[in-house]
Amino acid sequence: MxxxxxxxxxxxxxLFPHLGVMxxxxxxxxxxxxxxxxxxxLVLLSSLVLMSKGLGASGAAHRLGVAALNSVASSHVDASAxxxxxKADGASPLDDWLIxxxxxxxxxxxxxxxxxxxxxxxxxxxPNVSTxxxxxxxxxxxxxxxIAARLARGCTSGQALTGGAMLSAGSWLFMFSVFxxxxxxxxxxxxxxx
Amino acid sequence: xxxxFPIDALLTSQRELGLIMAVLxxxxxxxxxxxxxxxxxxxxxxxxxxxxxxxxxxxxTAIVTAMLGVIVLSGFGIADLKAISDYATSTxxxxxxxxxxxxxxxxxxxxxxxxxxxxxxxxSGNLDGVxxxxxxxxxxxxxxxxxxxFTSLSTFHNSSNFGHVYLYxxxxxxxxxxxxxxxxxxxxxxxxxxxxxxxFRAKLHGSSDGIVDTRSNPVLSGARRLAFGSFAGxxxxxxxxxxxxxxxxxxxxxxxxxxxxxxxxVLEQPWDLRIIDLRALEACTRVRIxxxxxxxxxxxxxLDLQNAPGTQLxxxxxxxxxxxxxxxxxxxxxxxxxxxxxxxNWKSFALSAPIFPGNGxxxxxxxxxxxxSTLHATLTGMKQAPPPPPAPSSGGGFKKKSGGGGxxx
Numbered sequence: 001m002x003x004x005x006x007x008x009x010x011x012x013x014x015l016f017p018h019l020g021v022m023x024x025x026x027x028x029x030x031x032x033x034x035x036x037x038x039x040x041x042l043v044l045l046s047s048l049v050l051m052s053k054g055l056g057a058s059g060a061a062h063r064l065g066v067a068a069l070n071s072v073a074s075s076h077v078d079a080s081a082x083x084x085x086x087k088a089d090g091a092s093p094l095d096d097w098l099i100x101x102x103x104x105x106x107x108x109x110x111x112x113x114x115x116x117x118x119x120x121x122x123x124x125x126x127p128n129v130s131t132x133x134x135x136x137x138x139x140x141x142x143x144x145x146x147i148a149a150r151l152a153r154g155c156t157s158g159q160a161l162t163g164g165a166m167l168s169a170g171s172w173l174f175m176f177s178v179f180x181x182x183x184x185x186x187x188x189x190x191x192x193x194x
Numbered sequence: 195x196x197x198x199f200p201i202d203a204l205l206t207s208q209r210e211l212g213l214i215m216a217v218l219x220x221x222x223x224x225x226x227x228x229x230x231x232x233x234x235x236x237x238x239x240x241x242x243x244x245x246x247x248x249x250x251x252x253x254x255t256a257i258v259t260a261m262l263g264v265i266v267l268s269g270f271g272i273a274d275l276k277a278i279s280d281y282a283t284s285t286x287x288x289x290x291x292x293x294x295x296x297x298x299x300x301x302x303x304x305x306x307x308x309x310x311x312x313x314x315x316x317x318s319g320n321l322d323g324v325x326x327x328x329x330x331x332x333x334x335x336x337x338x339x340x341x342x343x344f345t346s347l348s349t350f351h352n353s354s355n356f357g358h359v360y361l362y363x364x365x366x367x368x369x370x371x372x373x374x375x376x377x378x379x380x381x382x383x384x385x386x387x388x389x390x391x392x393x394f395r396a397k398l399h400g401s402s403d404g405i406v407d408t409r410s411n412p413v414l415s416g417a418r419r420l421a422f423g424s425f426a427g428x429x430x431x432x433x434x435x436x437x438x439x440x441x442x443x444x445x446x447x448x449x450x451x452x453x454x455x456x457x458x459x460v461l462e463q464p465w466d467l468r469i470i471d472l473r474a475l476e477a478c479t480r481v482r483i484x485x486x487x488x489x490x491x492x493x494x495x496x497l498d499l500q501n502a503p504g505t506q507l508x509x510x511x512x513x514x515x516x517x518x519x520x521x522x523x524x525x526x527x528x529x530x531x532x533x534x535x536x537x538x539n540w541k542s543f544a545l546s547a548p549i550f551p552g553n554g555x556x557x558x559x560x561x562x563x564x565x566x567s568t569l570h571a572t573l574t575g576m577k578q579a580p581p582p583p584p585a586p587s588s589g590g591g592f593k594k595k596s597g598g599g600g601x602x603x
Binding site for chain 2: 030031032033034035036037038039040041042043044045046047048049050051052053054055056057058061062064065066068069080081082083097098100101102103104105106107108109110111112113116118119120121122123124125126134135137138139140141142143144145146147148149150151152153154155156157158159160161162163164165166167168169170171172173174175176177178179180181182183184185186189190192193194
C-alpha cells in the first residue's frame with residue numbers, strides 16, 4: 001500500500017462534512033456550495049420530473065395561516081374571496097401537497113442539524129444587535145416576505161428556484177428583483193449583521 | 195415518443211403515494227438547505243454584504259442542475275418539458291413579480307431568512323427562524339385580507355398577466371440552446387462571485403487570514419471542476435438531443451417489421467395492427483395486404499393520426515423500404531413500424547407460391563414452408579383483399595372518391 005496523503009485522505013469528508021457520520025468536531029462545517037447546489041438541484045429535479053411540482057414554502061405558510069384563522073373565525077374565512085377556496089367542499093386548508101412537503105423539510109432540516117451537531121436552541125444574530133431587536137426584525141421581515149410572496153405567486157423556493165429552473169420569464173424577473181431588493185436595503189440593515 | 199414523466203397517476207389517483215413523495219422530497223429539501231448552512235441567518239445575510247456568496251452559488255447551481263436535468267430528459271423523450279413547465283410554474287405577471295421580488299429581497303435582508311430557509315432554521319433550533327416563519331404566515335394572511343378589502347390591490351395583484359412565458363420562447367431559441375447559455379452564464383458568474391467574495395472578505399477582516407482560497411485548495415477547486423464539468427456534459431447532452439429531435443425519425447429509430455411478422459399478425463391478430471399502404475392509389479387498390487388502408491402519402495395528414503387511439507401497432511407500407519416515418523405519422527401515439535422491403539417484398543413473400551424446402555430440411559424450414567403455403571392459399575384464394583376497416587372516429591371525414599369503392603374496383 002502507498003502512503004495515504006494526509007491532504008487527500010479526507011477529500012470526501014471535506015466535500016460532505018458529516019455525511020452519515022455523527023462528526024461533532026466542527027459545527028460550522030457546511031457542504032461546499034457547488035456540492036450543496038447540485039444536491040438541491042437533484043431534489044428539485046426529482047420533484048419536477050416525478051410530480052410536476054416544484055419546491056415551495058410560502059404557499060404552505062399561507063395555508064397554515066388560513067387554517068389558524070379558520071379555527072378562530074371560521075365564518076370570516078368563509079366570507080373571504082381570497083381564502084375560502086382553501087376550504088371548499090369541506091376540505092382542510094392543510095390537506096395539501098405543499099404542507100406535506102414542508103413537514104418533510106422540517107424533518108430533513110432537523111435530521112441534518114442533529115447529525116451535524118448543530119441542533120441547539122438559540123438565536124442567530126450579528127454582534128451589534130440586541131436579542132429583542134433581532135426578533136422584532138425577524139418578524140417584520142417575515143411579514144414583508146409573506147406579503148411579497150403572495151404578490152409574486154411564490155418565494156425564493158417556488159418562484160426563483162423552481163420557475164428559474166424551468167426558465168420561466170416571470171421567475172427570472174422575480175429572482176433579479178429579490179437580489180436588487182436585498183442589496184438596495186443592505187446598507188440600512190448593516191448594523192444588524194456585521 | 196412515449197413520455198414517462200411526470201407520472202400522472204401520482205398526481206391524481208394515487209394521492210397518498212404523492213403525499214409520501216411530498217414528505218420525501220421535502221426531507222431532501224430541508225436536509226440539503228441545512229447542510230448548505232442555510233439554517234443560519236448570518237450565513238444568508240452575508241450574501242448581501244458580498245463576503246460569502248454561498249446563497250448565490252447554491253441557488254444557481256441548483257437551478258442549472260434541475261434545468262439541465264429536465265432539458266436532457268425531455269430531449270430524449272423521457273420527460274415532457276411543456277407539461278412540467280406549465281404545471282410547476284406560475285404564469286408571468288410582470289409588475290406583481292417585479293414589486294414582489296423587490297419586497298421579498300427587502301424582507302430577506304431584514305429577517306435574515308427567506309421563507310424556505312426560515313423553516314430549516316426553525317428545525318435546527320433557531321428561534322429567530324421560528325419568528326421569521328411566523329411573520330411569513332402572518333404576512334400571507336394579511337395580504338389575503340388586503341385583497342378582500344381593497345379592490346385596487348386585487349386589480350394590481352392580477353395585472354400584467356402574460357400567461358406562461360418562457361425565456362426560450364421570448365428569445366425565440368430552442369430550449370436546450372438557452373439552457374446552455376444559462377449554464378455558461380452561471381459558470382462565469384460563479385467565477386466572478388469567488389473573486390468578489392475574496393475581495394470583500396479581505397476588506398471585512400482587514401487581512402486575508404482564514405480565507406479559503408479556492409485556487410490553492412485542491413478539494414474545493416475539485417468540487418468546482420466536478421460541478422462545472424458535469425454541467426458541460428449535461429449541456430452537451432441537451433444540445434445533442436436537440437440535434438436528434440431535428441433529424442427526421444429514421445427508419446432505424448422507428449423500427450421495421452418483416453413480412454413474416456406482418457403475415458402472422460394479419461392471420462392471427464388482425465385487430466392488433468393498423469396497416470397503412472402509402473403506395474399510389476391504383477397500385478394499392480389492385481392488390482395489397484389484407485386489411486390495409488390505401489392512403490397515398492399526400493393524403494396521410496387527413497387521417498389525423500396524432501389523435502388516433504394508438505392502441506394498435508401502426509405498420510406503414512411503401513413500394514419498397516421507407517427511409518423515414520412520414521411527418522404526418524410521427525405523432526401517432528402508439529408504436530410505428532415500417533414494413534421492411536415494402537410491398538414488393540410482401541409480394542414475393544406472400545403472393546408467390548413457396549418452394550418446398552426438400553426432405554432434408556430442418557423443422558423450422560418446414561414450419562416456415564407450411565406457414566407460407568397457408569398464407570399463399572389464403573391470400574391468393576381471394577381475388578381481392580377484404581374491405582378496409584372503417585375510418586377512425588373522425589366524423590366520417592375519410593371518403594373514397596372512386597364510385598365502386600376501393601375494393602370491388
